[in-house]
Amino acid sequence: MDGAQPGTKTRSRSFDSPTEGGGADLGSDALRASATHCAKKEPAIIPPEEKLKHFEEQARMHEGSGEFDACIQDLVHCVALTRLVHGKEHLEVAQAHGRLAEAYLRLKGWGPQAQEHSARAREALPFCPVASCSAHTLQLLLHTHLTAGGAALLTHTLEEAQSSFLEAEQILGALRRRGGVSEEEEVKTQLRISAGLCRVYRGQNRPDKALNQCEKSLQLLRDCEKPEETCSVYRDMAAIEQGKGQLDRAMEHLSKAHAIAMSHIPEQLEGARVSHSLALVVSAAAERSASAAQYFEQSLAAYEASVGRQDPAFLAAQDDFCHFLLLSGQQERCVGIQQASLASKRSTFGDLSAEVADTLQLIASVEMSEGRMRQAYKTMAECLEVQSLLYGPQHKKTQATQQAVEMLARAPEVAEAPQKQSRRTTWQ
Template structure:
């Protein structure tokens, strides 16, 4: 086990001195009964959203029975946290997890492994329920300090050892995923590797994983694959994702919804390795599951169809052009049927399809698609938007490639006008566009067109 370093006390400086008002109200009776053990812990920067929720629910929540002993209150809070998590009651679950920390500290003190466990559960909650990595990291670090340096962390029984190992798995998994969301690949990988080793040690104790473990082996493997993908460790990423695929198929069958994202992740790794055929194979499996579970004209099927179109197009081989066009077209039809022609998902699909049509020398088809979508782009994003500038740029490039110099000049001029408004006159994009326009102005076709327009 990883228990080392000198003892360290959990910080209680001014930034951590005040528990939120709801927590103080709920624990005040217990605290008065145990004045020597009460230490407040902040909620590590709760969001404005939770503050609003607190205002709405304050006075409505049923207080704990004051006659209950602290241990009974803790058990009650733990049960309520689990209940609210299952019911997706995010803020209520978070409040119960905070209560668990306060009550555990009252009962066990500042250096007991059960306080670390309460902190790890709170950290995991901030990440999985709220999507708040900074808060998750802060609480996970508190749990880690207690486990690695606390004076009351030595396991007394084999069951205690399992609990401590399980808590360490949760701590390092939470740190790993939180750093991953913050694009801190190195820290993420180190933490997840520690979680992986601890998971192995936990499983070797007596061949089973303790009940109630927050993190499954599959969760850990997927996280490791994701962090390897982020760091461009593609061989490792593929291996982890394939291991996760096997685990899901073994547990839920070969049409489990979770396989869709996993197949897409493996495909992404293979594409980055230029293994286009393998990538296409995985995406075909993802698309097949989407069509089976969600039907052909669904957002899910449209998304996998678009990825397939891009995958076939990425090969650059003539033999795959027909398949690329088929999946691009099917994706566009599915998006229009599922969310409508004006939706941003549909417009993004049109843009991707149009870019490929240009590469496939089908410029007129691409131009018509872009022109038809332009009015929707302006409706959604506005006349002066980055998206509108991109469409004008694409349309101008198509005209330029087709020798339509005057049309290209007009479209690029509109693009420059938008880019200047969006990025400012000194940005690289409008400067490059201005240089292109200066070059086009030397063309007789442009001058003739401009003279006729006057």
């Protein structure tokens, strides 16, 4: 299947039948205008080569304007037209499938569709050993394997991803020996391969091999002015070390990334991610320090500057900060931030979302721990309403919240409230 295509509008009739509308005479000018309009609409009269050029240009235009669904629809047309013009087995057909696969991966993040068209691209390429392939064929093979590797990561087929990235590395080496790739493009491609293999090895629970790929990336980045990429590699290394229980090593990598971020990209997204990661690692250390709060606040300021307060990344970092505040005994500040975040979460995730339900539950739990039972009952009941519609009444989360609501309902100040209201109504 070539992917879901956006809904198309029904084409309006170019002109009414002479038997309709009282058989009115359209006139020669109207007839000529209608005939011209139909000629423009009718694809059969346009040579397939021209249609192919048209859809290729249109795909570039739609991608540039952010209309990704329309871009993919254009590329689907390009695949069909390329096969019509060149036949089923041709380099141009392989290239068309490769472009479509890459668009599915990069623009939509659709792994299965990208895998399917990467496979079709390989099938359309002539079989030849890497050593005897032309430079153009090697380039096509390289991009096909890179796309296939990225798609396999999305579908969690790690062995296929590993095979694709290793094949891409071999092909890149062949292109380098022939002088068929620029130094800049070689570094860019090798970084992509190393990042992909790092994700593969992490998924396979092979941390040492994953760290080797990170070291390779750092070597490539050493002479490049790419602070964002360098910070990203250090963050990966920190996550791997943290997974091994090596918090000191994780903080060491993140401290290097933080120094780079603060000097080059303090208010950009990668800088926000670095400060966020460092805050999480520091807060997980044996003693919680003021530096964790400082890193959290630093990350929130950078997220706000780079993506805004309603972005999921900002809201996730804010939730992590609130959990840190809660564990640090700062319940009042935690609840204040969570209450203020509800409007943004409803706008970003929707009224019936896990994020809204979790926020309400956290607020109610703090209110309950502070002895404010009536307010906790109201907040928890609101959480229950969201969870019932979101998960269903039989879900374990909903049932746990239902029990909490019933328990709160038995609290004296909650149980007495309806009686007092009834007495006031009687007196009136």
